[in-house]
Amino acid sequence: MARNASLSGYLEFLPTERLTELHVLDTLRHVFEIHGFSSLETRAVETMDTLLQKGEIDKEIYAVSRIHQDERAGKEAKLALRFDNTVPFARYVTENAGHLAFPFRRYQIQKVWRGERPQAGRFREFSQADIDIVGDGALPFRCDVEIAVVMARALEALPIGDFTLRVNNRKLSEGFYRTIGINDTAAVLRIVDKLEKIGPDRVAQELIDTLGASPRQAQSALDLAQIRTVDGSFAAKVRELVGEDVTALLNEGLTELSELMSELNARVPGRAVADLSIARGLDYYTGTVIETTLHGHEELGSVCSGGRYESLASKGKRVFPGVGLSIGVTRLLSALLNSGELAASRSVPTVVYVTLRSAEDWGAAQDIADKLRSRGISAEVALSAEKFGKQIKYADRRGIPFVWFTDDDGRHEVKDIRSGEQSEAHPSHWAPPAEDLNPQIIRKTENL
Amino acid sequence: MARNASLSGYLEFLPTERLTELHVLDTLRHVFEIHGFSSLETRAVETMDTLLQKGEIDKEIYAVSRIHQDERAGKEAKLALRFDNTVPFARYVTENAGHLAFPFRRYQIQKVWRGERPQAGRFREFSQADIDIVGDGALPFRCDVEIAVVMARALEALPIGDFTLRVNNRKLSEGFYRTIGINDTAAVLRIVDKLEKIGPDRVAQELIDTLGASPRQAQSALDLAQIRTVDGSFAAKVRELVGEDVTALLNEGLTELSELMSELNARVPGRAVADLSIARGLDYYTGTVIETTLHGHEELGSVCSGGRYESLASKGKRVFPGVGLSIGVTRLLSALLNSGELAASRSVPTVVYVTLRSAEDWGAAQDIADKLRSRGISAEVALSAEKFGKQIKYADRRGIPFVWFTDDDGRHEVKDIRSGEQSEAHPSHWAPPAEDLNPQIIRKTENL
Known part of the structure; x- marks a missing residue:
């Protein structure tokens, strides 16, 4: 702003x-x-006649017209954008x-x-x-x-x-x-x-x-x-x-x-x-x-x-x-x-960012994300298998609260970026706290 | 349509x-x-320059201009409505x-x-x-x-x-x-x-x-x-x-x-x-x-x-x-x-139409409606104590599925207009079937 x-x-x-x-x-x-x-x-447009009925606010009206007028133009009503x-x-x-x-x-x-x-x-x-x-x-x-x-x-x-x-x-x-x-x-x-x-x-x-x-x-x-x-x-x-x-x-x-x-x-x-x-x-x-x-x-x-x-x-x-x-x-x-x-609290609807261990994991990671999505949990999958630090930073920059990891044995862990807390999780059962499901709207009254 | x-x-x-x-x-x-x-x-408007960059669709563009131009007008960019x-x-x-x-x-x-x-x-x-x-x-x-x-x-x-x-x-x-x-x-x-x-x-x-x-x-x-x-x-x-x-x-x-x-x-x-x-x-x-x-x-x-x-x-x-x-x-x-x-399935979000026995009941009826609303159930209260038949017709015309009645002893009944079924109910507990909570969107494939 x-x-x-x-x-x-x-x-x-x-x-x-x-x-x-x-x-x-x-x-x-x-x-x-x-x-x-x-x-x-x-509709966004009204005829000028409709808008000018009240008579007093014509000064503020935006007129609308096709830039390439043609034979139809004469027959068409003059249009303007609504002002209320x-x-x-x-x-x-x-x-x-x-x-x-x-x-x-x-x-x-x-x-x-x-x-x-x-x-x-x-x-x-x-x-x-x-x-x-x-x-x-x-x-x-x-x-x-x-x-x-x-x-x-x-x-x-x-x-x-x-x-x-x-x-x-x-x-x-x-x-x-x-x-x-x-x-x-x-x-x-x-x-x-x-x-x-x-x-x-x-x-x-x-x-x-x-x-x-x-x-x-x-x-x-x-x-x-x-x-x-x-x-x-x-x-x-x-x-x-x-x-x-x-x-x-x-x-x-x-x-x-x-x-x-x-x-x-x-x-x-x-x-x-x-x-x-x-x-x-x-x-x-x-x-x-x-x-x-x-x-x-x-x-x-x-x-x-x-x-x-x-x-x-x-x-x-x-x-x-x-x-x-x-x-x-x-x-x-x-x-x-x-x-x-x-x-x-964040710039994206995403709740969980699913990381990649290797580029080939993308499909499996999408499967994990889909399991979360099917239960209404917004999830996004990393596009490349960068270092985990970089992947976490990606999520952090957007305010995504959770990052998902899967190890070579297929064990899943989810990390709360804010607290650093990490725990085992399953894509078919894990759910975030209710307040994290949607971005939180924070009212800071100390600024008043 | x-x-x-x-x-x-x-x-x-x-x-x-x-x-x-x-x-x-x-x-x-x-x-x-x-x-x-x-x-x-x-925003709805772009400068004409932005829109004409692609060059090919100028014919369809709607120009936008203030009808009362003044000394500022010359300095302002020419505007048009977005086309995509x-x-x-x-x-x-x-x-x-x-x-x-x-x-x-x-x-x-x-x-x-x-x-x-x-x-x-x-x-x-x-x-x-x-x-x-x-x-x-x-x-x-x-x-x-x-x-x-x-x-x-x-x-x-x-x-x-x-x-x-x-x-x-x-x-x-x-x-x-x-x-x-x-x-x-x-x-x-x-x-x-x-x-x-x-x-x-x-x-x-x-x-x-x-x-x-x-x-x-x-x-x-x-x-x-x-x-x-x-x-x-x-x-x-x-x-x-x-x-x-x-x-x-x-x-x-x-x-x-x-x-x-x-x-x-x-x-x-x-x-x-x-x-x-x-x-x-x-x-x-x-x-x-x-x-x-x-x-x-x-x-x-x-x-x-x-x-x-x-x-x-x-x-x-x-x-x-x-x-x-x-x-x-x-x-x-x-x-x-x-x-x-x-x-x-209906023309209003309303699930329950609360009827009136007498004009004085309006406040009490609003209290009933508020109990339903506080649980996410859209409710509307009759504006006057017409004959019940007329009140039901009001709801029916809009496709509101349920009508609420309260008798002189404060007993509540709710009627499903579609089936005619009527049963006792309490404004703090009664809930409609989940599929009636929001208007149903019906796809009639027999019309195909």
């Missing part, structure tokens, strides 16, 4: 780093699948609605591309891991709970340390702003979203300057944004700010967020905070909104974000509401690899 | 099809990893040579893009699964054997039925053509490569017309191409054709192919044929060449191809020889899905 990418913004892992990434991706997949989420992949997994998923849902069973739970772990200016922790190609539940017409609020719980469990299962889901609800925010007399709630959300970046004073000033809010309204907005509770007590604080004047929308938001906090505290204790500063500037969220802070890596911003959108997609009069969260896998992983916090 | 792609040449799977694809990818990964191959991924996994891997090896341990075994399963005219079984985005072994300076011939054996085992592990590795050796072909007096061996290989497409008569004519071969030389070339043996007896047939006149190069080719056939017959019996018609038109192969026919799907052409190249990559005076094979996963898979030969 000290290496420079040969193409700015495009990260490529070395084998050891890739093993760590694989561990992370496998773990996410396992958690998603035991909760009943189906895997899905969409949500827009392609929405398109996929409308196209395949007749073949899907709703509510539809899917996970999607794919690369996305953005032509952003490359900088630390920002890549032009990166992986996102999304889960969403999509309904046909309606989707119970319980799906918000389910999504938040599943993602918290996924993050808990990763070797990334402590994190906090910061949860809020758009209905609560919008209901509150309307209650205090600010009606351009989309604008106020965009301004409050900058709180961590520009601080409370400038947020207040912007609310006054841009929206014509009174100083008192601006102060109320800031008061709301300062509410952070680890339980349901945020509701009383909000009611304190607005007095008796609780609108239906605000009430609905309070009820939803209370239910979400209560379920999160029951199912993934200590992982969630009701943080009423979370605004998520984007227009399409309509209820639950979530951001996630990784402790000790606050510089990364939110490592997992998302929420509820009443209209993920629509097809004629048919509307598909959804709720989802997305982990920025590459950004998360590259930070932990760069800091030395995460590492794999 | 009866659906039309919304973008011509871009295939997207439905959840059930994706489960089949995942099974295939997981199986390949397992076989590659137990043989000590490291996972690797390279070999060129990016070669670039990766030279860039990271100092960080890799040679010989380096890697597998790489990634999508590639080609702007070809879409047609049945030809896609513009498709997955390739590659394995290669790369050496630094030298690479023993045993690596050819290893690659062929590992790939044959990978194909054997897939639910795709019988296949044949058709193996040949460039040294044998080149040595033979030189021996009979044809010196433009690259040209003759390109012509002989068309044998299956245009037939022996037109190949002979082309050899005569284009290369000025005599009718006797053309006949000799055809005689060679007709040699097919399941064992090492091809060598005697070749010697019969050339008489005493065996050059060193021809001899080397015969020796290598004999060793390869002997090892393949020992390690993956019945999977290989020495087929001296296999030429592989590309310039960079220098020894072993392999194509693979899937029985009953000869229309697919070769489903797994590759070979030996003495210079996969080079860096100054440093040369990296390699040997590798590549499976065209998407083409293979789409053919088997389309014909109905392959299918998954």
Whole structure:
């Protein structure tokens, strides 16, 4: 990871780093699948029209075109690489609605591309891991709970340390702003979203300057944004700010967020905070909104974000509401690899390196390796009968934990390179300790 | 798979099809990893310069560019999507040579893009699964054997039925053509490569017309191409054709192919044929060449191809020889899905669907599901307390095999939807039959 990418913004892992990434991706997949989420992949390209529907991120889009245009070119749609997994998923849902069973739970772990200016922790190609539940017409609020719980469990299962889901609800925010007399709630959300970046004073000033809010309204907005509770007590604080004047929308938001906090505290204790500063500037969220802070890596911003959108997609009069969260896998992983916090114990899947006494032993050595492989133990055979010291060094350089020897009488011994311990073994019975079967992913917190 | 792609040449799977694809990818990964191959991924884009080095396939390349060019644009390299996994891997090896341990075994399963005219079984985005072994300076011939054996085992592990590795050796072909007096061996290989497409008569004519071969030389070339043996007896047939006149190069080719056939017959019996018609038109192969026919799907052409190249990559005076094979996963898979030969038993990973008696039971039902999940059993909870018939239908529609019921006294029962069998169960102890834990991939050969 000290290496420079040969193409700015495009990260490529070395084998050891890739093993760590694989561990992370496998773990996410396992958690998603035991909760009943189906895997899905969409094509890398979308039509430009599909991508520009949301209108706001055209600057980052990579266009794709055949370098040898021909007579077909004029008839073909302009294409571009996807910049997230949500827009392609929405398109996929409308196209395949007749073949899907709703509510539809899917996970999607794919690369996305953005032509952003490359900088630390920002890549032009990166992986996102999304889960969403999509309904046909309606989707119970319980799906918000389910999504938040599943993602918290996924993050808990990763070797990334402590994190906090910061949860809020758009209905609560919008209901509150309307209650205090600010009606351009989309604008106020965009301004409050900058709180961590520009601080409370400038947020207040912007609310006054841009929206014509009174100083008192601006102060109320800031008061709301300062509410952070680890339980349901945020509701009383909000009611304190607005007095008796609780609108239906605000009430609905309070009820939803209370239910979400209560379920999160029951199912993934200590992982969630009701943080009423979370605004998520984007227009399409309509209820639950979530951001996630990784402790000790606050510089990364939110490592997992998302929420509820009443209209993920629509097809004629048919509307598909959804709720989802997305982990920025590459950004998360590259930070932990760069800091030395995460590492794999070896650079290859191999558990056993079978040595050669003579060049003619290669076939017999492959037979030994095959006996190990048939029991799921990854094995590799030396390519030439160099001195044993050199053969051991080959294994050691890759972090392969065990080396296999066979003597002239056909007796087998296996050596643990790390301890130097050597003992008799049989290729049909010997097995490594369970923790050596796969590369170990080591989290070194002393580096923090 | 009866659906039309919304973008011509871009295939997207439905959840059930994706489960089949995942099974295939997981199986390949397992076989590659137990043989000590490291996972690797390279970026989707390469510089145009890198891709055009080989010079011949520029027509199919997809260029990539930011739609909002700015002052940086002029300084940035022109980019394009990769069209295979070999060129990016070669670039990766030279860039990271100092960080890799040679010989380096890697597998790489990634999508590639080609702007070809879409047609049945030809896609513009498709997955390739590659394995290669790369050496630094030298690479023993045993690596050819290893690659062929590992790939044959990978194909054997897939639910795709019988296949044949058709193996040949460039040294044998080149040595033979030189021996009979044809010196433009690259040209003759390109012509002989068309044998299956245009037939022996037109190949002979082309050899005569284009290369000025005599009718006797053309006949000799055809005689060679007709040699097919399941064992090492091809060598005697070749010697019969050339008489005493065996050059060193021809001899080397015969020796290598004999060793390869002997090892393949020992390690993956019945999977290989020495087929001296296999030429592989590309310039960079220098020894072993392999194509693979899937029985009953000869229309697919070769489903797994590759070979030996003495210079996969080079860096100054440093040369990296390699040997590798590549499976065209998407083409293979789409053919088997389309014909109905392959299918998954369900569309979701879920094993158990936990029903609700009343809306208030949701939390308790999640507790039951969590007990199952903690033991690796994928479970989903109903979102609302509809009639049981409706809840069962929900599970049935997705192919979920088991439905869970809890009565008012807290007694649990689990029902196998397929058999209708219902029995008492406990969420901390009950487990499904092993074959139901993951979706089953079913191969229906009666469709053949």
